Every structure is written in C-alpha cells, then in structure tokens.
Amino acid sequence: MVEIAQVFNNNSALINLGDHKQAIVKGKGIAFKKSKGSNLETKKIEKIFYLNTKSSRENLFFLMKDIPIDVVTTTYEIIDYAKTKLHYNVLDYVYITLSDHIFGAYQRYLSDTYQESMVPDMSNQYTTEYLIASHALDVINRNLDVDFPESEIKSIALHFINAKGDEPSANDLKESETISINQIVKSVLTDNAIFRREDNGNYYDRFMIHLQYLAGRLDDQSQEDNAEFSKNLEDEMQSSYPESFQIAKELYERLQTELDKKLSSNELLYFIIHIQRLTKEKITK
Structure with a gap:
C-alpha cells in the first residue's frame, strides 16, 4: 500500500514513495473513490513514472494548469520510455515542450484543423530519436484515442533532438x-x-x-546542430x-x-x- 498525494482522475494519481520522493501511477480504476491521504493498492498499478528531479516535479504541476492530465501522463510515459528503455539522456524542459506539442496537435485533431508535419525527415542522422518518436506516436494514438499519421513522428523526434543531454547541475549554471x-x-x-x-x-x-x-x-559542444x-x-x-x-x-x-x-x-x-x-x-x- 502507498499513500496518495493527489488524485488526477479515476485512472491516475500522484503517490508518495517516502523520503520526499513521488511518482505518477496509472491503472484502470486505480483512484476510483480515493482522495488525498488514502492508501492505494500497489497491485492495481499498471504504469509508474518516477519524478526523480526537482524540475520534473515542478513541471508536473506547471503543466496541469492548462493541459489535460491524460496528455500530461502520456508525455511522462513517452519520456520514461526514452530514459529507461533506451537510456536516452534528455533535459527536463522536454516535459514542457513535448506536452505542449501533443496538446496542440490534439486540439487541432479534434477541431479538424490538423495538418501533417512539414518537418524534414532526418531519421538517418537521428536513429534513436526517431525510434523514441515512433513509440511515442503509438502511445499517443492509444492513450488519447486519436489517429495521427506517421509524419507526426518527425515533429516528436525534433523535441528529443533539441533536448538531448545531461541536466546541468546548479554549479554548472552561471x-x-x-x-x-x-x-x-x-x-x-x-x-x-x-x-x-x-x-x-x-x-x-x-x-x-x-x-x-x-x-x-x-x-x-554536445548539442548537434544540423544546418x-x-x-x-x-x-x-x-x-x-x-x-x-x-x-x-x-x-x-x-x-x-x-x-x-x-x-x-x-x-x-x-x-x-x-x-x-x-x-x-x-x-x-
């Protein structure tokens, strides 16, 4: 059993892990009739996304001001895949840029104003980023019940290309x-x-x-810049x-x-x- 820090909806919540650590959890009906301080059964957890840095925790609450929680958790699921499955180091501001992009594309999709990406195909130069983006497209289409075309992969990959790198420490920032x-x-x-x-x-x-x-x-110098x-x-x-x-x-x-x-x-x-x-x-x- 773990303690709920905040309920997002019936299927997702923020939990306390102890030692001032938190994570987002998803699961069918996992937070149904639950509230802050309630205990949550760990066996119902289908996905868990750890908020390992201060900025990732701050970004979560910043995003929730005007972006639906399903879009936010979808973003965290994509970035978690990049970090844990492909060991891809990415700056935390990608949570902001990627969620913003997904929500904008989602709104245009619903209003029937969505247009396919005009971003050039750079898959030969950025194999890993395009692999992440391909998986991301599957996650987005499944979680948000949409059907974005494969051209959307190019736009998603751009966010990982631009945010590649290790998070600078406080000492590194002048x-x-x-x-x-x-x-x-x-x-x-x-x-x-x-x-x-x-x-x-x-x-x-x-x-x-x-x-x-x-x-x-x-x-x-680690920032790749394709002219x-x-x-x-x-x-x-x-x-x-x-x-x-x-x-x-x-x-x-x-x-x-x-x-x-x-x-x-x-x-x-x-x-x-x-x-x-x-x-x-x-x-x-």
Missing part, C-alpha cells in the same frame, strides 16, 4: 549568465510591446522556463509567422552578441514558437 539572458529577453519583449498578461501568462511562464535551461546549453535541417524549418517559420520570426531573430542575435556565445540554430526555432504563442500571430499561409 548566475550572471542567467540574469543577463533574462534582462536581454525582457528588453526585446518590451521593445516589441510583449508583456505577461492574463491571457498569455502560461505561455510567458513556459518561455521563462525554457530560458532557465539556456544558460546550461551555451557553448555546449540544413534548421534552415528548412527556419524558412518555413519565417513564411508562416513573419512578425514572430523578426522578433525571435532579434532576440537570437542579441543574445549571441551581448553574451559573446554561440547558440544552436535550433534555439531560434523555439524562440519563434514561443513568440508566436505570446503574440498569437495567425499563420500567413
């Missing part, structure tokens, strides 16, 4: 660089009349979380979201100039995505 990054970003956002408001608060906070990890990725891959995406994004592209490009170049650091071209793509969400710029094609 406080001065983190402060400088925040100052530069907020300056560019302010110059373009982008502020945190009630209607964009969650997206603004997600952008800030992404930036917290940026200091640890500066000059990271052709990024350029194709960059051209597509510039055509689709010209205003967001210009703001993101300004931010990208100012960070490199003022910090005297090299950023992966993949960072520009994420900047565009974040800016587009903050400004709610409509796609131009």
Whole structure:
C-alpha cells in the first residue's frame, strides 16, 4: 500500500514513495473513490513514472494548469520510455515542450484543423530519436484515442533532438549568465510591446522556463546542430509567422552578441514558437 498525494482522475494519481520522493501511477480504476491521504493498492498499478528531479516535479504541476492530465501522463510515459528503455539522456524542459506539442496537435485533431508535419525527415542522422518518436506516436494514438499519421513522428523526434543531454547541475549554471539572458529577453519583449498578461501568462511562464535551461546549453559542444535541417524549418517559420520570426531573430542575435556565445540554430526555432504563442500571430499561409 502507498499513500496518495493527489488524485488526477479515476485512472491516475500522484503517490508518495517516502523520503520526499513521488511518482505518477496509472491503472484502470486505480483512484476510483480515493482522495488525498488514502492508501492505494500497489497491485492495481499498471504504469509508474518516477519524478526523480526537482524540475520534473515542478513541471508536473506547471503543466496541469492548462493541459489535460491524460496528455500530461502520456508525455511522462513517452519520456520514461526514452530514459529507461533506451537510456536516452534528455533535459527536463522536454516535459514542457513535448506536452505542449501533443496538446496542440490534439486540439487541432479534434477541431479538424490538423495538418501533417512539414518537418524534414532526418531519421538517418537521428536513429534513436526517431525510434523514441515512433513509440511515442503509438502511445499517443492509444492513450488519447486519436489517429495521427506517421509524419507526426518527425515533429516528436525534433523535441528529443533539441533536448538531448545531461541536466546541468546548479554549479554548472552561471548566475550572471542567467540574469543577463533574462534582462536581454525582457528588453526585446518590451521593445516589441510583449508583456505577461492574463491571457498569455502560461505561455510567458513556459518561455521563462525554457530560458532557465539556456544558460546550461551555451557553448555546449554536445548539442548537434544540423544546418540544413534548421534552415528548412527556419524558412518555413519565417513564411508562416513573419512578425514572430523578426522578433525571435532579434532576440537570437542579441543574445549571441551581448553574451559573446554561440547558440544552436535550433534555439531560434523555439524562440519563434514561443513568440508566436505570446503574440498569437495567425499563420500567413
């Protein structure tokens, strides 16, 4: 028997494991008529996802603000597979980016506005990431009762390509660089009349979380940066979201100039995505 820390729905809950450790558990009817503090029968647990880091625990509650728990647990199931089955080291911010992507695609699927991914196929260069993404597609289709096409694998793989690496320790993160990054970003956002408001608060906070990890990725030689891959995406994004592209490009170049650091071209793509969400710029094609 284990103690329930929070009930998500009849089939999933957060449990206490002792020694300040927690995990997400799933199972048919596992939390039916249960509440916080209730005991849960371990034999009913079908899947368990351990929250081994502080950021993974914080990300869980951050995601639950506006993303359905079925999408959140699906995200954790995919990342758990990558870590435990394929021993793939991934930065914790992938919980934010991947869940956001899955939820967005899910909403478009339900509203019949979903379009197949235009991301170039890079499976020859990123075999492991595409293997993870292929498994992820099966998990998403099963858990969310959808039928995404195989082209979705390319988009999912992109999140693992960009988040590959070991989580930096507190000692690795230079406080001065983190402060400088925040100052530069907020300056560019302010110059373009982008502020945190009630209607964009969650997206603004997600952008800030992404930036917290940026200091640890500066000059990271382990970050693979495929120029052709990024350029194709960059051209597509510039055509689709010209205003967001210009703001993101300004931010990208100012960070490199003022910090005297090299950023992966993949960072520009994420900047565009974040800016587009903050400004709610409509796609131009």
